[in-house]
Amino acid sequence: MTKLILVRHGQTIDNVNQIMQGQTQGELTDEGIRQAQELAETLKDETIDAFISSDLKRSVDTCELIASRRGCQVFQTALLRERDWGSFTGRYIPDLKDEPWTEDIETIEQMKQRAKDFLDYVRHNFPDKTVLAVGHGIINKAIQAVYYNKTMPEIPRMENGECRLLML
Numbered sequence: 001m002t003k004l005i006l007v008r009h010g011q012t013i014d015n016v017n018q019i020m021q022g023q024t025q026g027e028l029t030d031e032g033i034r035q036a037q038e039l040a041e042t043l044k045d046e047t048i049d050a051f052i053s054s055d056l057k058r059s060v061d062t063c064e065l066i067a068s069r070r071g072c073q074v075f076q077t078a079l080l081r082e083r084d085w086g087s088f089t090g091r092y093i094p095d096l097k098d099e100p101w102t103e104d105i106e107t108i109e110q111m112k113q114r115a116k117d118f119l120d121y122v123r124h125n126f127p128d129k130t131v132l133a134v135g136h137g138i139i140n141k142a143i144q145a146v147y148y149n150k151t152m153p154e155i156p157r158m159e160n161g162e163c164r165l166l167m168l
Helices: 030-042 057-070 108-125 137-148
Strands: 003-008 050-054 074-077 130-135 163-167
Touching: 003 057, 003 137, 030 057, 050 057, 057 074, 057 130, 108 130, 108 137, 130 137, 137 163
Parallel strands: 003 130, 050 074, 050 130
Antiparallel strands: 003 163
């Protein structure tokens, strides 16, 4: 059985400023760096065989901060990218409250397919291993929704630097 430690990246400047990051790179704040270092400390006694990250900077930086204590390489995959918010990307989140959704926003079905593909990727490439994967709030929610066979709203929100365990 594969053990997946699913992590949300550390806090970013855009998180603090309530900007819809989507698939932009993002920059960790000092707090985000601290969150990653704290998680590395919390997991210091855990055997981790592989480190995987979204290919977006905020996740890569978080994962590298955790993996660097072990001298491990970080694999990157676009499967863990945050939801593509299309024309909402870069906008102030409170301003989007009553905005009609545009056709360029990635659908829940598309996200759940990416989530399924990610889980299949982990199962196939890391059988019977422990994998730490750093993603983003909404794709991590989609991964858990697929794993637990639930709807996205049924999955509790992950905080920055939080991790959850899935046994695949």
